[in-house]
Amino acid sequence: MASVTATVSAENGDAGLSPRAAVIDTDARRAHRLGALLGDGGIGTGVEASNADVLVLGCDRLGRGERETVARLREKAPEAALVVVVGRPGPRSARDALAAGADALVLSDQAGECLEPAVRAVLSGQVALPRSFGDGFRRPALSRREKQVLGLVVIGLQNIEIAAQLHVTESTVKSHLTSSFAKLGVRTRSEATALILDPEGGLGLGVLAISTAGEGEAGGG
């Protein structure tokens, strides 16, 4: 992705102790809006990315190209805090942003209230995410049955095959899927599989492990 940098110059006079931000955005209008919001919040803008205390990357969605941009910025300015403002987030945006090296994710339509606090938070060493994305990081409390159904989804079985395997009806399988998808915050089986298996930032197969009462007695029978 060719990233055009629109450096915003909402100059602020007292360049003294206030943190300085560089806005990176291919959309000049959004770049100006973000710059103005930062300026209103007392955060200086108009510096080069290499001199900034915080980098604010505006993007429409967080696709592969944008994640690469985040990673590149992180590499170029390892000391700077990095905030991603995204217009149309997906269910994995928060994980993706953090995995790529960002310190915060702000939703574009909440930037008015949230951008400055998020910038301040990351400058003080915190990570900031919209609350609605926090669920993606908590280990979901899946029931034994939900784990089994998800496990079979992950290895590629269809609902009818899962039903046969578990000796339940297909509609029971569907209801387990509905409840487990809700817990995982995903909508499709491929999203669920990706969320579990993704080597970077995925939940990991451990999320499907079923704790057995008499642990330690492997095999047997």
Next chain:
Amino acid sequence: MAAEGTVPGSELLGSRLRVPEHVVYRDFVSETVVLNLETGRYHGLNPTGGRILDAIERSETVGDAAEALAVQYERPRNEVEADVLAFCSDLLTRGLVELRPDG
């Protein structure tokens, strides 16, 4: 490694193994993924492991599976037997195969 004569665990050769009902496996391009529904744990088998598991499922006894594999891959039978026996005892330990009750 294994010369002629008896290999460790060779009593398994006459055993009849099967994949238990709570174990599901599926072949992917570079590995076979085995899911144990009792524990929710996944096990990855390399292609060789996948072929051995397949042979065990198709054959009457472990010895038959080893023989079929030796013929198919043109390898010395005692060598294949040693590999198959080691693999089977590992699968048994992990509960991914079980002895058939009629065996």
